[in-house]
Amino acid sequence: MIDDEVIVAFVCVQNAGRSQMATAFAKREMENRNLGNRVEILTGGTNPTDSVHQSTVEVMRxxxxxxxxxxxxxxxxxxLQDADIVITMGCSADDLCPATWSGDNRDWDLDDPHGRSLDIVRGIRDEIRDRVADLLAELEAGRSAETS
Structure with missing residues (x-):
C-alpha cells in the first residue's frame, strides 16, 4: 500500500480531452482501490480552452x-515542480520545460480527440482508462515493495 502521498499530474495543451479523461479515470480507480488521500491528481493545460470537448463529454458519459x-x-x-509523476498526453509540451520537473516524466503519446469521430474518441478513452489502471497498479505495487 502507498505510505506517502504521490502527486500525479495529467497535462495537455487545452486540458479539454485526454487529460480530463485521465483525471476522471484516476479518481474512479483511486476510489475502487481505496487509495483515499494517498494519491493526489492534478490536471491542467499549457493553453486551456473554455470547455471540455463535447465528444469527450459524450464518450465519458x-x-x-x-x-x-x-x-x-x-x-x-x-x-509541476511538486508532482512526483508528470504525464503528458502526446501533445507538444515544449513550454512546460521537462528538464525542470522534479519527478518522473512520461509522455503517453495519445492521439488528440478534438474533432475526431466518436469511434476514434472511444478508442482513445479506452486506452487512457487502461493506462490509468496500470499506473495506479504500478504505484500501489511499487510503494508496497518499498515498505516490505
Whole structure:
C-alpha cells in the first residue's frame, strides 16, 4: 500500500480531452482501490480552452462519468515542480520545460480527440482508462515493495 502521498499530474495543451479523461479515470480507480488521500491528481493545460470537448463529454458519459461540469484550467510551474509523476498526453509540451520537473516524466503519446469521430474518441478513452489502471497498479505495487 502507498505510505506517502504521490502527486500525479495529467497535462495537455487545452486540458479539454485526454487529460480530463485521465483525471476522471484516476479518481474512479483511486476510489475502487481505496487509495483515499494517498494519491493526489492534478490536471491542467499549457493553453486551456473554455470547455471540455463535447465528444469527450459524450464518450465519458457512456462509461458512467459526467464531465459536463468540468472547466479546463492552466497547470502552474509550481504544481509541476511538486508532482512526483508528470504525464503528458502526446501533445507538444515544449513550454512546460521537462528538464525542470522534479519527478518522473512520461509522455503517453495519445492521439488528440478534438474533432475526431466518436469511434476514434472511444478508442482513445479506452486506452487512457487502461493506462490509468496500470499506473495506479504500478504505484500501489511499487510503494508496497518499498515498505516490505
Amino acid at each position: 457512456e462509461d458512467g462519468i459526467d464531465l459536463s461540469d468540468r472547466t479546463p484550467r492552466e497547470i502552474t510551474f509550481e504544481e
